[in-house]
Amino acid sequence: MVKAIIKYFLKQLGYELISRKAPAQLYYELDWEFHDLYELAQEKCQMTKTDNTLRRQRHYTLNYLLKNAPLANGEVCELGCWRGLSAYQIAYHLRTAGAKNVFHIFDSFAGLSPFEAADIGQGGQDSTETRRKQFACPLETVADNLKEFSFIKYYKGWIPTRFSEVANHLFSLVHIDVDMYQPIADSFRFFYPRLVKEGIMIFDDYGCTQFPGAKKAVDECLREFHQPFFVPLPSGQAFLIKGLRD
Ligand SMILES: C[S@@+](CC[C@H](N)C(=O)[O-])C[C@H]1O[C@@H](n2cnc3c(N)ncnc32)[C@H](O)[C@@H]1O
Numbered sequence: 001m002v003k004a005i006i007k008y009f010l011k012q013l014g015y016e017l018i019s020r021k022a023p024a025q026l027y028y029e030l031d032w033e034f035h036d037l038y039e040l041a042q043e044k045c046q047m048t049k050t051d052n053t054l055r056r057q058r059h060y061t062l063n064y065l066l067k068n069a070p071l072a073n074g075e076v077c078e079l080g081c082w083r084g085l086s087a088y089q090i091a092y093h094l095r096t097a098g099a100k101n102v103f104h105i106f107d108s109f110a111g112l113s114p115f116e117a118a119d120i121g122q123g124g125q126d127s128t129e130t131r132r133k134q135f136a137c138p139l140e141t142v143a144d145n146l147k148e149f150s151f152i153k154y155y156k157g158w159i160p161t162r163f164s165e166v167a168n169h170l171f172s173l174v175h176i177d178v179d180m181y182q183p184i185a186d187s188f189r190f191f192y193p194r195l196v197k198e199g200i201m202i203f204d205d206y207g208c209t210q211f212p213g214a215k216k217a218v219d220e221c222l223r224e225f226h227q228p229f230f231v232p233l234p235s236g237q238a239f240l241i242k243g244l245r246d
Helices: 002-012 032-044 053-068 084-098 124-134 139-145 183-192 212-224
Strands: 075-079 102-107 152-156 169-175 197-202 229-232 238-243
Touching: 002 032, 032 053, 032 084, 053 169, 053 197, 075 084, 075 183, 084 102, 084 169, 102 139, 139 152, 169 183, 183 197, 183 212
Parallel strands: 075 102, 075 169, 102 152, 169 197
Antiparallel strands: 197 238, 229 238
């Protein structure tokens, strides 16, 4: 009874009571190193109230791909950071791994770019418009959320206006999370040639029917770059690894 009351009040505050003693179905559920980092990132980015299972699983995949990326051979870049939830975890991992690289973040800091015909999915134009504004977060807030990481460089602007500033860099991991057709296609075309061998490119929105432009952009670019090793995941993410078929 007491537990039920505590559970109820925590739920009102946006928290969920999870017992670490409860029988786990999967080793993923017991991966406290991941869950602790994810929850820390949520706190730093004021996102504890919007936690959900699918998002947690997507970040789990991101964390493990990051651990396998050839970080010594290239830098890391994120396209689309919103409040910094994924960026926090990426930066934390880079610091732990002792990587000496700059972590590059590109974002409008004004939400999603205007949608085109390719971007209108289930729920129609209205739902896309609502989400567009929902993802606006000022650069100052993100920089404050991530202030403990001095090696982050921010590029404020609409993709691809500031890409030329990293034209001479090489990348080991590129996380593309900008939802819409044009910036995803622009990001893929710019960063794929700059990805090192065995470098990883992650597409957060590939399988999301709400953002059909993401799948269209990625599928077109995969064909252009001769179908590299590519895996779509049940979470809606997808990733490719460069050079495995050379
Ligand atoms: C879904 S959010 C990113 C979420 C973040 N990666 C995370 O896991 O917490 C999408 C982000 O993409 C940015 N964005 C969308 N379209 C953009 C564009 N054309 N140019 C620059 N940034 C864009 C938005 O401002 C927003 O921050």
